[in-house]
């Protein structure tokens with residue numbers, strides 16, 4: 001069981017402001033049932049003073065998600081919109097006496113819901129309401145802005161932290177590249193602004209060597225050719241061969257995988273069918289990567305590209 | 310408030326008789342079974358007795374077909390790794406997508422580090438294995454097929470006896486992770502084609518950290534743990550005599566109670582399940598209702614999340630578990646429910662109730678009394694529940 005603070009337990013077992021607000025002046029909705037947590041925040045705003053006079057929440061999620069939502073309503077009631085917008089997810093976590101690291105995304109959800117509700121009240125288009133394509137992490141419906149904000153507000157410098165705070169990359173893993181890029185870019189900006197020690201900034205790693213390459217070769221694999229001497233066409237042939245070998249296994253799981261492009265050591269594949277959202281997709285990508293590295297005799301990076309791109 | 314423990318698939322209480330039997334092996338009978346003197350031989354006799362008790366429960370032909378190990382995980386690892394070494398050029402594994410991590414994590418590692426090909430056979434919406442896919446995956450390259458006897462999350466039973474025969478037709482070994490099945494369903498291994506079987510003490514009222522691997526006579530075994538000659542060289546390390554004694558007693562008790570499991574325990578489980586479905590709308594059973602362990606009920610409640618349910622249940626004194634992402638620290642719900650394609654409206658709210666012979670009718674009454682309130686309370690807080698979607702689940706009829 002999680003180590004929840006007394007305050008988290010209090011706000012979970014006896015949540016304040018749970019329910020709906022009939023005459024809400026602003027509503028913010030974040031998350032989705034598929035992702036495992038979602039929050040609908042309703043606020044009532046006095047138009048004269050722009051003060052939040054009441055707030056209610058409805059939450060689908062775990063204990064800390066419900067507690068964070070309730071805490072958020074307690075924090076913002078009585079504040080003006082501008083004051084409320086200064087609140088970060090850390091304030092929510094602090095209010096609750098801390099959250100387990102893996103649960104920080106619950107506080108981020110509160111922070112995002114508040115921004116959405118205020119935008120809705122002000123008649124602005126909440127940037128979260130974008131088309132599919134703008135989402136960086138499709139599994140959890142997370143866009144670049146949200147990752148950037150979580151990184152800045154909380155001084156995140158590792159991919160693990162980003163997953164704890166936003167859940168991005170936590171499922172199929174196909175968004176790793178994109179999320180890494182945002183983390184790197186944001187950290188670099190923070191360094192430039194003097195907000196972050198350069199030594200701590202995240203820098204996208206060198207191409208990881210496929211694990212186990214030096215170990216026992218699979219007996220069916222031909223000796224690894226020196227890839228530098230391979231032409232792209234030769235490489236593609238080997239890659240197609242490997243994918244062909246793996247295809248029956250993927251089809252068994254109701255999915256498939258095709259080669260899209262090869263660029264130096266980057267192999268773009270398209271996962272289709274059940275593979276797209278399958279829990280094994282990340283494992284599959286790893287598996288394909290390992291197998292390719294072995295056969296090509298060089299480290300490669302397998303990058304799944306979204307279907308239809 | 311009386312505590313109601315319904316998480317027996319996670320672990321069980323050690324039976325007091327097993328505790329009583331093991332205690333002397335910490336005090337008076339502390340010898341090493343390998344020693345030449347009286348201290349040792351006493352213990353050697355006790356270990357043999359434990360082996361025979363377990364042999365009887367499994368219906369194994371010979372007592373030396375039982376190799377004691379440090380638990381279910383070690384047994385699973387030993388079986389699969391051994392097969393990769395003893396099966397010559399065969400180097401593929403056939404397993405299911407719903408195995409315990411003791412098998413799945415090992416397979417993932419073998420794929421990654423050794424380039425071993427692993428076939429993960431899927432299941433249907435009720436959790437039943439795709440036997441056709443299994444048949445097709447078996448080939449002259451298959452070293453071992455490893456399919457669990459019963460699933461720990463849903464209780465769904467796989468037809469392992471038939472699967473073992475199919476594996477043999479392809480010349481492959483067959484191993485089954487029977488950690489959840491042993492003691493709950495009768496077995497007679499000598500009449501099956503099963504080559505290896507893993508079990509774990511703490512799932513059948515014996516202590517944690519003791520288990521066994523059944524290895525049919527004639528099946529070659531490469532030890533996972535090398536060292537002394539204990540267990541005929543198949544598992545080195547001084548025998549865990551107290552654990553073995555307790556496991557032996559627990560095995561005997563399980564055999565005595567196996568009818569109880571399949572009558573009284575099953576009846577309690579069914580009453581709980583039916584009662585929940587009647588009292589709580591938009592809920593359904595996950596798993597193969599026709600072919601399940603008698604003690605397991607996995608009930609999915611739509612539009613709410615499992616951790617929140619468990620926290621409220623815990624407050625009401627009820628212990629159960631959930632495949633929800635939030636309880637495990639991962640961000641994804643259970644791989645078993647996902648393999649079954651349980652709709653996401655419900656996958657996060659699946660609760661596993663698992664009984665043992667120690668549960669009572671009062672336990673069921675208590676759960677039936679408090680669950681409706683817990684579910685209603687969380688649904689009231691859920692943005693996806695507005696009362697209008699009551700009964701709208703397209704999934705429920707599959708299980709009606």
Ligand SMILES: Cc1ncc(COP(=O)(O)O)c(C=O)c1O
Nearest residue numbers: 380381382409411461486488509
């Ligand atoms: C199906 C199954 N296999 C293996 C194990 C692992 O057994 P142990 O805890 O003894 O290592 C468990 C229990 O967690 C299980 O349910």
Ligand code: FES
Nearest residue numbers: 137138139171175
């Ligand atoms: S897209 Fe981010 S985890 Fe799947």
